[in-house]
Amino acid sequence: MMQRTKTLLALMLAAGLSSLQAAGLSSLQAAEFDLAALEKMALNSSRTALAARDQLEAARYAAESARAFPNPELEYLAGNQRSRAGLGVPGDTRSLSLSQPLDLPWRRTPRIAAADAGFNVATATAGVLAADLLANLRARYFNLLRREAELKNAREDASTVEGVHTRIAKRVETGEAARFELIKADAELLNARKNVQAASFRVEQARSQLRQVAGDSLPSDFTLSGRLRDVPEVPSLTQLQQEMRVHSPDLQRAQAEVSRAEKQLELERALRLPAVSLRAGMDEDSEIRSSRVGFQVSIPLWDRRRAQVGEATAQLSRSRHELEGRRFSLAQELEVAYQQYEIALAQVGALESGILRQAEAALRVATAAYRFGERGFLEVLDAQRVFRAARAELIQARHELATAWVEIERLRALPKEKKQ
Structure with a gap:
């Protein structure tokens, strides 16, 4: 009976552990994000x-309010009248007047056009x-x-340094190596551990920076499912220039600013024309009632x-100059980014195909020679430094490639819909 109870408890414990592991794996999977998911979350x-x-x-509400018609104005006055000479009949007096401003087309049309242009500017700014x-x-x-x-x-x-340090410590204990190598290995081990700690801090800092942009959702x-090498390819420079002229939000905003300045100038000129209001009124006292x-x-x-027309004219000229300047500036920025992309792509190819492989092969040879006593520890350290430098250059080149793509x-x- 006791054996059956122990067996049952063991099975329950195993089932519980497996469920916890499954829950842990599901939570890890739920907290994994790729770039597309992060973009959707941020937006x-x-x-x-x-x-x-x-x-x-x-x-949008500002553009909607520009289409509203002006409200009528109603005025009502009441009082009494008294005759000081005894000629009139005293009594109450009332006055009622109604005024309706006319929203004439020469004012309404440019006002709505200016408001719509402002909405287009806001749309481009949001882009x-x-x-x-x-x-x-x-x-990030x-x-x-x-x-x-x-x-x-x-x-x-x-x-790797810990493994080499262990072998050197054994060789020093047996008298096969000088204590100087162990001192050097101690320094390299401390430096390697310091690099791990610094890299860990930089990871946490980068995580916080990414979460700051993505939002509190x-x-x-979280964990990332992508890799640094997963940088999409870009089309030719000519195609990029054509796409930028059509889809660039900076150019769209500059063009919308020009359009708004044009509509504002038309509105200021239209406001020179007379404004017309219809008026109707009625006065009534104890003897007479009059209407008009x-x-x-x-x-x-x-x-x-x-002054208003001159200001609108100057704003239109400024917007046009800014549009032309923005076109030239964006074209130059695109060329620089594309050149940086090509440079980084060439560096990644050179490092992956030749430099890194050679450095790794040299490290393997130096390590094997050290094990057989044909090389000293300093040569192994030199080979490790060359390999680490090449690997760090590869990471830097991949990051520069990703930065140019961004x-x-x-x-x-x-x-x-264009990207899919």
Whole structure:
């Protein structure tokens, strides 16, 4: 009976452990994110994206309010009258008047056009903010992958140095090696452990920076499913230039600013024309009731809105100059980013195909020669430094490649349906 109870408890414990492991694995899988998931999360939960969305909603209501017709004005006055000479009949008096401003087409049409142009500017500005947000997110995403790769290499280096340190310690104990090699190995081991600690701190810092951009919807214990080498290819420079001219949010905002300045100038010129209001009124006292109907016209005699028209003209000229300057600047930025992409791609290819392999082969040869007593420990250290330097250059080149890709994507800012 006791044996059966122990067996049952063991089975229950095993089942519980397996369920906990399954739950742990499911939680790890749930906390794993790729770049596409992080982009979607940032656009939906980032405070910057939400603020841009609210600003766009405010611009939409502003455009809607420009289509509203002016409200009528109703005035009612009541009192009494008394005759001081005894000729009139005293009594109560009432006065009622109604005024309706006319929203004439020469004022209404340019006002609505200016408001719609403002909404287009807000839409383009939201696109710029979204492109900048995604670029910042992608940059921090690849920065975290870079730091994780550095941490992985630092741990591998520390493990290798610990193994060499153990062998040297045994050789020193048996008298096969001088104590100087052990002192040098101690220094290298401390340096390797310091590198692991520093790389770990940089990983945590990069995680916090990525979570800051992605928003509080990203859990603190997240993991990334991508790799630093997973950088998409980009088309030719000619195609990129064409896509940037069509889809760049910076250019769209500059063009929308020019359009708004043009509509604002038309509105200021239209406001020079007279404003017309219909008026109707009625007066009543104890003896007489009178009514009247007419209209009221504002005469642009003293204020011809020259200052407002001049300001709108200057703003239009400024917007056009900024548009041309932005076109030239973005074209240069795209060329620089594309050149940086090609340079980094060439560096990655050279490091992966030749330099890193040669450094790794030299390290294996030096390590094997040291084991057989044909080489000293200093030569092994030199080979390890060369290998670590080559591996660090590869990580740096891959990160520069990813950074150039991020900048290219920010400049052309293709819509989601175009990327698929």
